[in-house]
Amino acid sequence: MVIQQHTITTTQKYNFPHPTIDTTLPQRLIQLSLQTLTHTPSISMQLNQQPCNIESHSLQLKPQPILLKPKHTPTIVAAVDTSNIKIGETATGILIAIRGANIWKQNHIYRYIRLGPFIFHTTEENKKQLYTTLQKAYLNTTHMQTTPTLQQMPNRIANLLEKWLQTMLTKTINNGLILFDGSLTSGTPDTPTLHMRETLQTARKHNNTILAFSKMTNLRFNGHLITDIYPKHTPPYLIEAIGLKPKPPITLCGDIYVARLTKSNCAFRLDIDKELSPQQKTEAVEKLLGNDIITQSYPETLRLAHILCTFTANEVIAMQHYIQRKHRLRLINRPDMHKLLFGPFGKGETNQ
């Protein structure tokens, strides 16, 4: 298996796992991280807000669910997640930390690669340059309608890392299931449609199926959240959602399902690559059922990916300690530790 080529020697220098992977983004992350921490420019405050309405609401649920049977054909299950958190404020900006993890389960064993934390000192002054440099390093576009606000920066930078980690999996795994956190919706500021299509294409080329689980959805049917609807069937099953017409440039690259995978009250929105045949789609979910532990409709591999990159309050303190010791940056406002409570599907403070 390709995945076993991930032999990483832990040297003093930073080593990236795979020779065919473009490591420009992580390199830039480190460079920029250190750069923003050492250069503290003067202030000029300005706020701009950006509307974030993505999905439209002409949605229908197919009345007949797709009933599933676990398929035990040995298949690698891999997952990606990233996390970001604001760890404090300085006189000129905010300090953010991001971290990402790839995890895969093969022969009942979980293995992971975790990247970070990377810490950035973003200010009104440097945010544009910081973001465009990273975007260019990875997405190879400078396409940007608006510069993100300071408050959006943590999510945006984490997103870039997440995209990079996703690509890494689609290229290194064969015949596997790759679980994403989120949807397959593109055309948003941080997910160009071209890039999403490329990712799905690469996955297909390696015979991988991408399954994107959303922890939260705002899709409604008859006024109810689609994940709150209970047809009288015994899980596991999928219900297809149809008729969704997003406003351009927003594009749906996946078909949308409500996935109720265990006999619990939980259900998730699941997006599966549009280009796959209905059988391929169903089979992918059935293989997931046969190869991963599913708790409350949620795959363990993806849950572990969340857990691995989520920041604990202790780590936040440690990063504050690092910043003050190493970079002599003075924090003027620290996040309230009591707010840093993480549930099993939780992310950082600023997410969602």
Add this chain to the structure above:
Amino acid sequence: MKLYKKEGNIIQILSFPSETTEKGDYLLIEDTDAQKALIVQVIDTQFASIPGILEELLRSLPDGGQPIQGEDLDPLEIAPHITYIQDASLLICKIRATIENNSLNPSTSWLPSRSQSTVRKLSIPALTKLAKTDGKLPIQLGATKDASLLTIDASSLDGRLNIITGKKETGKSHLSKLLMLNLITYKATVVVFDLNGEYQSLGYTSDGKRNAYHDKIHVLTPSQNFKAALKQLNLHVLLEILTHALHLPGTSAREFRRIWRSLKERDMLNLHELGEAIRNWHCNQHVRDALFSRYHALVNSGFFTDSISEATLLEESLLKAKQQGGAIIINLRNTSPIDRQIVVEYLLAKLVGLLTSDRLKAIFLFAEEAHLYLRETYWDDIVTRMRHFGIFTTFVTNQPDTIRENIYRQADNIFLFNFTNEHDLEVVSRAARVDAETVKSIARDLPPHHCLTLGKVVRDFPMVIKVKALDVKTMGETRLFFKDVN
């Protein structure tokens, strides 16, 4: 270290892994603005309740129990900072005193500034200098953890009630020996109730040569070189022995008094005549039987004699000790429980007699496992009446619940060795000079030969010491069956 919290007289201090502090250590919290400092003692160390630790521990254990293997690419090297924070500890400290204008006061009520105060270790020498624990009659007890010597002053034992307690084999008797040997070098008179015969060889070095104490150690073995002459015996003392040690009923005791008086009038007080008198006395058969059985017990103890010359050693030794200092070791090793009580009853009466008639100044009494020979009514006596006469007792025991609660309350000094038993710790915690938290948290972790010293000898600054070794022949070792086989 950083001041974190104060609740009553407990201070919590946050300490990082690079700062090694242990239970029992003293810290100085200095507030330069207030020109005051607090002396606090670490009584417990805990994990600092760092938020998020549980999550961190949990995520290393996924479903199914198998740990996840993986690589962490941590280019900024944050991981060491995480473990640094994770390993931060909280020092729970008890306020012992305040330093103001270079002098100590027991105040615990002021609040040092959290942001301005500095916290640093206070070495034991610095502390003892502040507390002035040493004096003109130094006794080196042993070494503290920072390898400095702890010296106390013999006068802080004078007139005091002390308790040495701890589990078996932790070094209680050893400390008791160290204290008494130091006392006799300062010319004190010491009496030891040596239950196991382990004080007999204190006059010899470990390789069997006579040592500096040799002429001051007087070993008295009951019914061998230590006897009581019937003629010299006070009727009152004998009646105490009969009623308390031998449980003679009151009516019989009254008959005994008459028999004794009649013999004394006729100057016929000796063992044989006493037996004859009981045999021929006109009285109830039950009374006669009761008297006879007690008479046989007295005779069989071998402790009583008709020969005055056989009964002089105790007084001689005591008077010699009064001159030049010395210890009278009452070897109770092969003495039966009843005979032990007879001997102790006799001896205490004798000592009170010598003290009240001013023939002795004062004595230090060391009593090992006193509950095995000291009758009920003496316990209160020892802390009140006898102390008043000049008997200053040190109880040595591995069963702390055999010492009465009021003795703990009145104890001036407690030398506490390791205890693991909750009940034992509970008992000791009742001592007035100490707070229960300190006792419980420190005593549990004491290694052998280490004791927590509490009370006047350390000016109420509890200190842990490793008791120093003694170059004397000890006989405290347990007799082992297989010892010679190996």
